[in-house]
Amino acid sequence: MLRSKLLSAVFGASLSFALISSGAALAAGSHGGGHDKPTGQAGDPAKVSRTIKIIMKDNYYEPKSLNILEGETVRFVVQNAGEFVHEFNIATAEMHEAHRPEMMMMFEHGVLEPDRINREAAKAMQASMGHGMHEEPNSVLLEPGKTGEVVWTFPKKAKLEFACNIPGHYETGMRGDIRLSH
Template identity: 30%
Template structure:
């Protein structure tokens, strides 16, 4: 009987941690790095250079688990600065990708909510802070962006971006 109680306590603690303590687990500091960006072609584009950015799109994140705007459009080949503002009181992030890659990453974040990660197609933004993500949208199609902090994606914190020919 004691073993069953211990198992249930562990399950309850993990569930509580995964869905209410994620901002603390992920930290409240941005993960920006001064290291050179490794450019790797993805289905949704490749890391861009700030000097080649033709415009800025501001994405705002709030604790109601929404982005404003929740969709945007760019032209194929355009390098854009995504100015990501966290207007909430907990950590949020933006990750660009396909529905499949975002789902896979979100599943991993549920299993390991405190995992450290940084790629050129994502930015982690502390409360009341802003970060820039510079991306070259060199592949046409419809893609998504999302906050993959455990529980945020599941609450609907996602959007769509379209890259037109």
């Protein structure tokens, strides 16, 4: 009970910070913020050149940045070692900003809870709005203690980052740079 209250309080504080710091992005509510930019594509698992382990803690990642070769296909094994639900998402800063209102909507409809994903609420949201859970090849959303994978082929040129777009997490520093080189 105490753990649940503490998680809710911390999540609420992060959410309040997100609302204050990104009001314009939340008001926009669209996905037009950069989806037309080349960010790479879902990778072919048979063409993976290396595996990188990503550890998600509460409001930071290990490692904090990545060095990737242009055109490289990488398998990311992502582990949520935090107390909250977290996301590992590869995109541009503009795409992350455009994605945050979607994540806020998931929170508002009870899909995202501080320490779990409510799959029944996701089904209800899907039935009523046509959107409940996002399952994109550049992203994985994980509950505490869970592990997932992303296989991604990086573009030749782009300014990318990895981030968590759960309300308040990006704003409190849960993001890292991806440096592409040739």
